Amino acid sequence: MKDTFTLGGHEFTSRxxxxxxxxxxxxxxxxxxxxxxxxxxxALRRANTKKEENIxxxxxEGVTLLPNTSGARTAEEAVRIAHLAREMGCGDFVKIEIxxxxxxxxxxxxxxxxxxEILAKEGYVVMPYMYPDLNVARSLAAAGAACIMPLAxxxxxxxxxxxxxxxxxxxxxxxxxxxxxxxxxxxSQACEAMEMGAAAIMANTAxxxxxxxxxxxxxFKKAIEAGRTAYLTGMGRVLQRxxxxxxxxxxxxxD
Amino acid sequence: xxxxxxxxxxxxxxxxxxxxxxxHGYPGRYVAVECNGEIVPxxxxxxxxxxDGDTIEVVRFVGGx
Amino acid sequence: MEENQFLIENSALTGEALExxxxxxxxxxxxxxHMAYMEGMEQIQSDVRERVMAQTAAYDYDxxxxxxxxxxLSHDTCTIEDFKALLSPAALPFLEQMAEKxxxxxxxHFGNSVYIFTPLYIANYCENYCIYCGFxxxxxxxxxxxxxxxIEREMKVIADSGIEEILMLTGESRKMSDLNYIxxxxxLARKYFRNVGLEIYPVNADEYAYLHQCGADYIxxxxxxxxxxxxxxxxxxxxxxVWPYRFEAQERALRGGMRGVGFSALLGLDDFRKDxxxxxxxxxxxxxxxxxxxxxxxxxxxxxxxxxxKINPRDxxxxxxxxILCAYRIFLPFAGITVSSRENARFRNGIIRxxxxxxxxxxxxxxxxxxxxxxxxxxxxxxxxxxEIADSRSFDxxxxxxxxxxxxxxxxxxxxxxxxxxSRF
Numbered sequence: 001m002k003d004t005f006t007l008g009g010h011e012f013t014s015r016x017x018x019x020x021x022x023x024x025x026x027x028x029x030x031x032x033x034x035x036x037x038x039x040x041x042x043a044l045r046r047a048n049t050k051k052e053e054n055i056x057x058x059x060x061e062g063v064t065l066l067p068n069t070s071g072a073r074t075a076e077e078a079v080r081i082a083h084l085a086r087e088m089g090c091g092d093f094v095k096i097e098i099x100x101x102x103x104x105x106x107x108x109x110x111x112x113x114x115x116x117e118i119l120a121k122e123g124y125v126v127m128p129y130m131y132p133d134l135n136v137a138r139s140l141a142a143a144g145a146a147c148i149m150p151l152a153x154x155x156x157x158x159x160x161x162x163x164x165x166x167x168x169x170x171x172x173x174x175x176x177x178x179x180x181x182x183x184x185x186x187x188s189q190a191c192e193a194m195e196m197g198a199a200a201i202m203a204n205t206a207x208x209x210x211x212x213x214x215x216x217x218x219x220f221k222k223a224i225e226a227g228r229t230a231y232l233t234g235m236g237r238v239l240q241r242x243x244x245x246x247x248x249x250x251x252x253x254x255d
Numbered sequence: 256x257x258x259x260x261x262x263x264x265x266x267x268x269x270x271x272x273x274x275x276x277x278x279h280g281y282p283g284r285y286v287a288v289e290c291n292g293e294i295v296p297x298x299x300x301x302x303x304x305x306x307d308g309d310t311i312e313v314v315r316f317v318g319g320x
Numbered sequence: 321m322e323e324n325q326f327l328i329e330n331s332a333l334t335g336e337a338l339e340x341x342x343x344x345x346x347x348x349x350x351x352x353x354h355m356a357y358m359e360g361m362e363q364i365q366s367d368v369r370e371r372v373m374a375q376t377a378a379y380d381y382d383x384x385x386x387x388x389x390x391x392x393l394s395h396d397t398c399t400i401e402d403f404k405a406l407l408s409p410a411a412l413p414f415l416e417q418m419a420e421k422x423x424x425x426x427x428x429h430f431g432n433s434v435y436i437f438t439p440l441y442i443a444n445y446c447e448n449y450c451i452y453c454g455f456x457x458x459x460x461x462x463x464x465x466x467x468x469x470x471i472e473r474e475m476k477v478i479a480d481s482g483i484e485e486i487l488m489l490t491g492e493s494r495k496m497s498d499l500n501y502i503x504x505x506x507x508l509a510r511k512y513f514r515n516v517g518l519e520i521y522p523v524n525a526d527e528y529a530y531l532h533q534c535g536a537d538y539i540x541x542x543x544x545x546x547x548x549x550x551x552x553x554x555x556x557x558x559x560x561x562v563w564p565y566r567f568e569a570q571e572r573a574l575r576g577g578m579r580g581v582g583f584s585a586l587l588g589l590d591d592f593r594k595d596x597x598x599x600x601x602x603x604x605x606x607x608x609x610x611x612x613x614x615x616x617x618x619x620x621x622x623x624x625x626x627x628x629x630k631i632n633p634r635d636x637x638x639x640x641x642x643x644i645l646c647a648y649r650i651f652l653p654f655a656g657i658t659v660s661s662r663e664n665a666r667f668r669n670g671i672i673r674x675x676x677x678x679x680x681x682x683x684x685x686x687x688x689x690x691x692x693x694x695x696x697x698x699x700x701x702x703x704x705x706x707x708e709i710a711d712s713r714s715f716d717x718x719x720x721x722x723x724x725x726x727x728x729x730x731x732x733x734x735x736x737x738x739x740x741x742x743s744r745f
Binding site for chain 2: 025028041065067068080087089155204
Binding site: 172250253254255 | 396415608637
């Protein structure tokens, strides 16, 4: 059976969502190909009048575009950006990203819930980026999110699974796909998140800041696949150090 | 006066959106337009005439995470 | 027929009644559709039943190997697959390791606390013919329904012994023990106890809301068996025969505002591994849907009843019971686990070290005999008991036994958050 995951009724095989920020457009095609990515994120900005190259020209056919709402500070702004992105004619996917903090760029969970509610009702496939909090994740699920995208570490930090325990709780408790987003800096960290049961990984800075961008995209692809396979196979046992209890707990049992 | 992407555009009033975008080299296929906070559907770029006092945003996709 | 161990004669029955009893026992077509809701029974929209039953139907416990069990024991979080492995026959040789892991989980979530409560049976009238139960309507026993004065007297006796949490039970007769009667009993109970639980016939959500207003905060309903086909052959008559209405009782209770709900299969009625799986999943899915709710499990095995000494827990021996309880604890570390006086003192002393977090004490499953029990004074017209108990320790004895294990007896740590005057903690 093919191992796929579903977002808003769309099925995906690749579990690597690639970001397109912070690197040269000429490398995007190679990065997508080496990443094996089926989804790529984009941002929306004011257009310049001077002729400039267009990112859409560099993205191969068939790759799902995932516009984010970066720049939004409130639910209303995020909704506005989502409306504009949809008007570009690139589908109904939207990654909600609402930051009211310009120092750490941490997502505002409350505004994110509000935006999710509005956009899900309007028929968007809503993918909310959030600080991993179980209650918020439940609210997002109830609001109609297609997945939950908890951050692993502050965005762009490449620090890895700093929020591991809390992401594990989301994986255990939430029935939507959990896509670890932000902070994943190395393939080994992506692999670990997949071993934990994450549905997919979203990465950008880790690839954008590598020496060879397409090669690093390929390294992430392999790590994500390895982690996924390990998760599906079931981890082997870990030997515990320790000794038999001298007084067995079950010694009392009769019949 | 008309404002486009935060800047004053003296020549905009009276033109259709499509004409304005073409004249200024915006890649029409790749942008979305908002007028006074409302989205202007692509299909109406040809008919929609810019009025004096309008605030217009022209946006496009760029790289992002 | 396998369940013939249950059927007994009642020489007092004559004519029509006897004929009806026989017909119900022998002719399945004379029984009503156990999957059809009766008039007045609320039907809620919920996918919990479907999910539990799909998992249970697909459960082939012989498929699991020692390697599956070892893997399950090594995981930090126990998945549904792990739970299935832990309930399988392959897990029995791992019982000691399961107990160690269960003990860790219990201590992590409950510390060294063991709660003590007492059940108070206020009426034993019943309209159902459930062939394994001492209260069944064809069993010739002394029936009794306590008056409010009698209930209060019993409560005083129990409260004086030091107990702070009470579980009130009735036979399942809406006619003889109506909602108002139970509600009034709850109001009385709130005067003497800090936590009032109910184990009564299932009711609709608005009725649970009424009982909640009267002071009840915890609803326990035993599903008996999660196999509807088996259930049909055991619950031959009465509203209890409606299997889905019973299944949804906990969810209606939560919608009615109850703080917590209790679950159980009666182990030994059907395939105990499947019933234990379904019980665990029932808790699991409801907890995910109502994350604020408290959940608890019981693990009763069949016991002899008046007029039938032969009833026994069949293949659920103490080892299997311990395996089930360890699996429950590992899969549902947050859930309370109650071990009642159906089990003997040796078993209860052992299991509170591993998985159980609540035990009953000073138990009588008869009607209105607490006073007699505590004071030695014989009550003239006490009602007969539901089943024979195996551990008759008093509150004081139980308290000391818990201390002797190095554990901490807790009478109550309950806070009513929505008391009318806001003051009664």
